[in-house]
Amino acid sequence: MRAADLLGFTLLVLRRQRFRSLMLLVSVSIGVAAVLLLVALGEGARGYVMREFEFIGKDIVVMFPGRKSTTGGLPPVTGVAAREITLPDLAVVARTVRGVDAIAPLVIGNAELSFGSRAREAVVIGSNADFFPMRHLDIARGQALPPLDLTVGSPVAVIGATLERELFGTRSAIGAWVRLRDYRFRVVGVLQGRGDSFGMDLSEAIFVPVASAQTLFDTQALFRVLFRVRAGADVEATKRELLARMTALHDGNEDVTVVSPDAMISTFDGILRALTLAIGGIAAISLVVAGILVMNLMLMSVRQRTAEIGLLKALGAPGAQVRTLFLAEAGLVAAAGVLLGTGAGYAGSVLLSLLYPEVPFQVPLWATLAAALFALASALLFAWLPANRAAALEPVLALGRR
């Protein structure tokens, strides 16, 4: 039988069983669309997280107190520091670790910020001048925190754009004195935009020198320290050196953790990729369900078309040809379902992108191909049994004797 005739005959049969064909078509396309949409969601989430991470920069290394308990690479959520990281520690590190060319310590807390009669709760970030370029933060107006010796406080502050609007309305905050608890700071700069910090809106933060923040919160402990690795220096070696130096400073206790965003990125990337695969795989179950539907509807079809199958055999069609006819039926519906489902999946992903422009939803090619192959394979596999049953029918019995 010629391929074109096979196609024509199969289309005719499908049109004759319109409802059945439509059901198969819909079930396969829903399955394919579900796989593609969920993978697009997963990829979107992964892309979103990765973008946030990559902004940190590959040359930045982060130190925080506490030993990471696993080797998995993720920072502990509730690490209890044996000993704090302090500014004197950093002074030593800055002097001795050659691979580092900038250090930004971080103290973070909440405090009430007020200007005149207006007040609101704000995130207070104690850091230094280097922090801004290291975190790619731009200053809209005024200037960043001045370069100071780390241990020297100063009553100057940079505030986020939202804070400025809420406290100053349409006026500029530059030059104004604001109050944080019992301390007064003069605003020297206003931050541009939201900032990029992972999960934190820096437009609602106020930046003060780290020593001032320590005084404000009455603590010596640093929450985080960012190190920038000198161009050309080896990141891993620098990490090891930082760790060794801190361990020495802390009487041989290895009680800090040093991570590079690269390590975090690859860990997160791995986790999110696995997650995407998992939800894609779960969605693929719907394709198996579609396959089972294919099998049942085809079995029905074989039963109803028994006389026709007998006729085809009487006209000289061997069993293999009858099997091909039935497989072609399933294959054609599945192929149409794949096309329809892929269209729907891509359309859905585009729609999501329009609704949430900040998340990079996208259907990867591998997912499209995998879903298509899986749908086709599942349909053909499940059609095999009914097709074989049709192929094995005895022509005499099939022709409807009794």
Place this chain on the structure above:
Amino acid sequence: MIELRAIDRTFRVGDSEVHALRDVNLRIARGEYLSVMGPSGSGKSTLLNILGLLDRPDGGEYLLGGTATAALGEEARARLRREHIGFVFQSYHLVPRLNARENIELPMLLAGVAPRARKQAVDEVLERLGLTDRAHHQPSQLSGGQRQRVAIGRSIVMKPELLLADEPTGNLDTRSGTEVVALLEELNREGITLLIVTHDVALGRRAQRHLGMRDGAIGTDTLTENPGARG
């Protein structure tokens, strides 16, 4: 052309066995016109199905054109059916949703004949059956006689040597029945070997050779020089 040697066919129904054919021996020469008559259940259809390679005997040997068919596989039997045998059934067995032309074309489609050759052959068949103006009608739009003519067209489009008809007029009124038989006889005069199973005595008499079946065996095998068959 055809030789049956000691053909047996037994059906098992539940615990009992039904001997549909027992020790049937038969030779049919090319171009013969036979009618098979006999009471219901005497094995006429079974004989026809075995001749048509739709069914396999349980014992004996069937030689078709010199080929022993017992050992043939399904593929080879399908090929013999396709190329040498045409069937006409009592209930037509037309494929719904295929129009008259497409139904006649079906065997050639399955055989993979090229569209051009198909069209030519089908046009010829439609022409000679007087169905040219019905070519695009669905089976449901045709009368019984017309349907059976389409079925006959389908059975001869591959130019078989053997035409097997199982009660071809069973569902037809006398007039269209006569027309159908006239058509079959015309094909026989052109050389096709024709075997008709029928209940209709008048119709059966028209053949040159009558097989009378009883209890799965050929009871009578008589030759008549019947002018009716010569039109």
